[in-house]
Amino acid sequence: MSPNILSIAGSDPSGGAGIQADLKTIGANGGYGMCVITALTAQNTHGVDAVLPIDAQFVAKQLTSVSQDVHIDAVKIGMLANSQIVAAVAAWLETLSAPVVLDPVMIATSGDRLLETDSTLDALLTRADVLTPNTAELAALLGEEQVSNWEELVAQSGRLAAKYSVLVVAKGGHLPGDRCPDALVGPEGLIASFDSQRLSTKNTHGTGCTLSSALATQYALLGDWAAALGAAKNYLHAAIAAADELKVGSGHGPVNHFAALLPPVSSDPMAQWWRDIGQLREGIDELQFIIELSAGTLERERFEYYLAQDALYLQRYAQVLTQASTLAPQIEAQRFWAKGAQGILEGELQLHRSELRNLSPEPSDTTLNYVNHLSSCAGNYAELIAAILPCYWIYQDIGNRLSAANHPGHRYESWLSTYSSVEFDEATAQAINMVTEAWQLADPATRSRMWDAFRRSAEHELSFFAQSHAQGVDFSTA
Ligand SMILES: Nc1ncnc2c1ncn2[C@@H]1O[C@H](COP(=O)(O)OP(=O)(O)O)[C@@H](O)[C@H]1O
Numbered sequence: 001m002s003p004n005i006l007s008i009a010g011s012d013p014s015g016g017a018g019i020q021a022d023l024k025t026i027g028a029n030g031g032y033g034m035c036v037i038t039a040l041t042a043q044n045t046h047g048v049d050a051v052l053p054i055d056a057q058f059v060a061k062q063l064t065s066v067s068q069d070v071h072i073d074a075v076k077i078g079m080l081a082n083s084q085i086v087a088a089v090a091a092w093l094e095t096l097s098a099p100v101v102l103d104p105v106m107i108a109t110s111g112d113r114l115l116e117t118d119s120t121l122d123a124l125l126t127r128a129d130v131l132t133p134n135t136a137e138l139a140a141l142l143g144e145e146q147v148s149n150w151e152e153l154v155a156q157s158g159r160l161a162a163k164y165s166v167l168v169v170a171k172g173g174h175l176p177g178d179r180c181p182d183a184l185v186g187p188e189g190l191i192a193s194f195d196s197q198r199l200s201t202k203n204t205h206g207t208g209c210t211l212s213s214a215l216a217t218q219y220a221l222l223g224d225w226a227a228a229l230g231a232a233k234n235y236l237h238a239a240i241a242a243a244d245e246l247k248v249g250s251g252h253g254p255v256n257h258f259a260a261l262l263p264p265v266s267s268d269p270m271a272q273w274w275r276d277i278g279q280l281r282e283g284i285d286e287l288q289f290i291i292e293l294s295a296g297t298l299e300r301e302r303f304e305y306y307l308a309q310d311a312l313y314l315q316r317y318a319q320v321l322t323q324a325s326t327l328a329p330q331i332e333a334q335r336f337w338a339k340g341a342q343g344i345l346e347g348e349l350q351l352h353r354s355e356l357r358n359l360s361p362e363p364s365d366t367t368l369n370y371v372n373h374l375s376s377c378a379g380n381y382a383e384l385i386a387a388i389l390p391c392y393w394i395y396q397d398i399g400n401r402l403s404a405a406n407h408p409g410h411r412y413e414s415w416l417s418t419y420s421s422v423e424f425d426e427a428t429a430q431a432i433n434m435v436t437e438a439w440q441l442a443d444p445a446t447r448s449r450m451w452d453a454f455r456r457s458a459e460h461e462l463s464f465f466a467q468s469h470a471q472g473v474d475f476s477t478a
């Protein structure tokens with residue numbers, strides 16, 4: 001069951017910090033988010049322009065309305081704006097036993113004040129379970145100098161923990177260096193530390209809000225502060241790592257709160273598919289058959305075996321292209337696939353016959369598995385053309401390299417000269433476009449079947465090129 005997490009914080013209308021960041025974070029971590037607003041701010045990714053604190057009695061009213069009705073599993077406190085609001089929240093907390101994470105927000109990263117100068121958080125510091133100050137807030141709470149290295153930060157956090165009998169998260173975000181450690185520190189010293197790489201981005205607006213609300217949510221789920229901090233830090237790290245995918249403002253933008261929940265944003269799904277079969281493509285390049293064909297050392301027998309299987313495959317492939325033409329929703333696509341089928345029947349198969357001394361009558365298991373896979377996709381146009389595509393694309397890719405290795409006197413000179421042509425490059429680009437268009441129109445389930453059909457065909461391509469050397473690559477049961 002989702003824990004109910006209450007954020008008591010200010011509003012950031014640009015959505016990266018404050019209650020907006022908290023609600024996104026709580027939801028992304030599996031909690032049910034609620035919020036009591038303490039202040040409105042007018043701010044963006046460059047800084048805070050104005051603050052309008054909510055009347056303290058109205059803050060109290062919001063708190064009682066929520067807690068009279070809803071069971072609260074954990075509380076996260078952020079910006080409180082002034083001492084009247086601090087007092088209202090402190091009085092309300094006396095009626096509640098839920099765990100409390102207090103992010104002692106005083107000054108925004110941009111340097112703007114979020115807690116009035118004459119206000120103190122003292123009434124809340126002992127009631128909180130965990131404090132999450134940044135280096136400047138930590139120093140201010142102790143009336144000490146701000147530290148600049150990790151050992152001093154852990155020591156200073158320990159002094160704060162002892163002063164208020166609480167746990168303190170030592171946050172390395174503002175320290176120099178390429179690491180970004182955080183640690184849970186108690187009155188007795190270090191409890192658990194979590195190191196991470198410092199991510200290179202200027203988009204870190206709201207990281208403190210995000211960490212503290214993730215911590216409250218994870219504690220409600222896990223019941224252990226150290227484990228909760230580890231989980232919260234992992235979540236934040238992924239959100240910072242994906243921050244640059246968002247395009248929010250021209251200053252310090254927000255982190256990407258839903259990064260881990262969303263499928264990778266790819267404006268070019270085919271480029272993604274091509275990358276995702278990268279290992280298979282490398283596997284094909286490393287096959288003895290391809291290496292020897294390219295070098296001209298391939299035995300004639302193996303070459304003819306491959307050609308004979310290819311001829312059998314192409315007969316069926318031409319039928320599959322005809323089926324795609326029948327299923328195609330637009331006339332242009334109908335024509336394209338029909339033309340492909342015709343090209344095979346009239347052009348490529350003739351070429352095979354001229355190279356072959358005798359046509360092997362029997363298709364191998366590898367060849368049969370491949371064509372059966374193609375036929376199994378024939379119930380749906382989008383899936384079928386996704387299955388058809390690797391034959392075009394991989395052949396074109398290898399063909400360009402093989403024809404580059406060709407030279408006068410190469411053992412397979414005439415064959416390799418057919419491997420690359422402007423027409424085939426164009427046909428491949430058009431086939432990629434057709435599959436992209438079908439993908440754009442497809443629902444998520446069909447998209448996933450399309451990718452599966454494409455990937456399986458790429459696997460069959462590898463098996464197909466491997467078969468003349470019987471290298472035992474067989475994905476037929478995959
Ligand atoms: N560039 C970064 N790469 C990775 N983690 C970061 C980066 N900047 C901040 N963090 C993390 O964000 C959290 C908030 O840290 P910090 O910036 O110190 O606090 P605040 O946002 O309150 O000023 C910490 O967990 C810190 O480790």
Ligand SMILES: Cc1ncc(COP(=O)(O)O)c(N)n1
Pocket residue numbers: 009010011012017018019041078079105107108109110114204205206207208209
């Ligand atoms: C309403 C509100 N609350 C908190 C912060 C701190 O944000 P940061 O984590 O960037 O210092 C903020 N800028 N606005």
